Structure formats: C-alpha cells, structure tokens
Amino acid sequence: MSAVVAEVTGAPAEVVPPQHPSLPAWPTEPPSVDQTGTSHLVLALGGGEDAASTARSWLAVAAAQAPTTLGVLDDVDDPEDRATLLGLVDRARTGVRVLVVGGQYDVMQALALLRARGAHESELRAFVTDRRELPVFCGHCQSVTRAVVEPGGEADCRGCGRVLEVHEHAAATLGAFLASDARAGAS
Numbered sequence: 001m002s003a004v005v006a007e008v009t010g011a012p013a014e015v016v017p018p019q020h021p022s023l024p025a026w027p028t029e030p031p032s033v034d035q036t037g038t039s040h041l042v043l044a045l046g047g048g049e050d051a052a053s054t055a056r057s058w059l060a061v062a063a064a065q066a067p068t069t070l071g072v073l074d075d076v077d078d079p080e081d082r083a084t085l086l087g088l089v090d091r092a093r094t095g096v097r098v099l100v101v102g103g104q105y106d107v108m109q110a111l112a113l114l115r116a117r118g119a120h121e122s123e124l125r126a127f128v129t130d131r132r133e134l135p136v137f138c139g140h141c142q143s144v145t146r147a148v149v150e151p152g153g154e155a156d157c158r159g160c161g162r163v164l165e166v167h168e169h170a171a172a173t174l175g176a177f178l179a180s181d182a183r184a185g186a187s
Contacts, residue, residue, distance in 0.1 A: 022169040029127075030127040031099075031125040031126075033058055033061040033099065037062075037065070037066055037097030038094070038095030040063075040098075042069070042071070042099045043073065043085070043088070043099065043102075043110060045075075046075065046103040046105075048102070048129055048130065050130075051103075071084065073085055077146065089113065090117070097124075098114055100126045101129060102128070104131045105134060105135045107128050108175040108176060115172065132148050136177050137176035138160060138179055139179060140181060145164075151177060153165075154166065154182050157179075162182075163182045164181065164182055165180060167179060
C-alpha cells in the first residue's frame, strides 16, 4: 500500500481562539439550602468564625427540612479529617444535598473529592470565606500544594520542589489550579 500525500492550496489558516481564564466564580453571599434534598450534609472546613456562622445558618434551615449531618473539619489534608470526610460522603445517599463552607483550598479539595465519589453539580453548594490559599496542582509530579499565591504567581511544589507558575485555570475534577515549571526553557 502506498501513502498518498496531497497538497492543499488556499486552505484557511488554523484559527486559535484566545485563552480565557478558568477561575472559580464564588458567590458573594452563602447560597440557600436546596429544599429538594431528601437529606443534607453540611461541611464546615478550616475553622474560622465566618465558616462557623454560615454552617450554623445552613444547619438551622436544612435540619428543619430533612435529616441533616454536620461535619466540622480543621484541614482536608489531615489524614484523620480526610477519613472523617470520606466516611460522611460514603454514608450519603441519593437525594443528599451537600453544603460546603471554608477557605478556598479546603472547599475546592472537598468539592473534588465529592465529585470523585459521584456527587452531581446540582447536589453541591459552596461558599468560600477566605481566598488567600490556593490548591496548586503540579503538572509534573501530580501533587497538590497549599500555597498563598494568585494565579500568574509562583509557588514551590511540595512534591517535587519545582518552582511552579500558577495558571489562570482551575480544574474542578482536581480541585486545584493548574501549574507548570516556571523555569522550564529558561536555561
């Protein structure tokens, strides 16, 4: 069999659309409790009075509507807290509505875990009380680093030690902002 090579003339040039940042759009006020839920799971992550206040408000409304569970965790990276979170998620049943409040790092990581365990977007509500810390996903070693950085800035990877450039793109399935080696090609 012989290969066929054809030259096409007059073909339009490939048009690459401009990149658009993919940043989370957090609400400025806590979202309301979804009244269609058959049960509710309220997760207060990372402490802080704002998170506690929001969780208490959600809890009062949710508990008046359906069976409700409250999970209060300090740090989604802590093995004990993560095991508790996984246990709460694994006990959830069809019809549950999950409300997550806390710092951006913890909320994004918890939402990714919920999605990985089968939660649908319509079942999730979130409110971020602190946006200082970002979850940064290293495209080289695939670890997630907690960093005080803005998209476009740099952070040190806790997994491989590279200096990472944090991109203006957050991946919901990873619960993190994507990042790559800031020094690649610099030599």
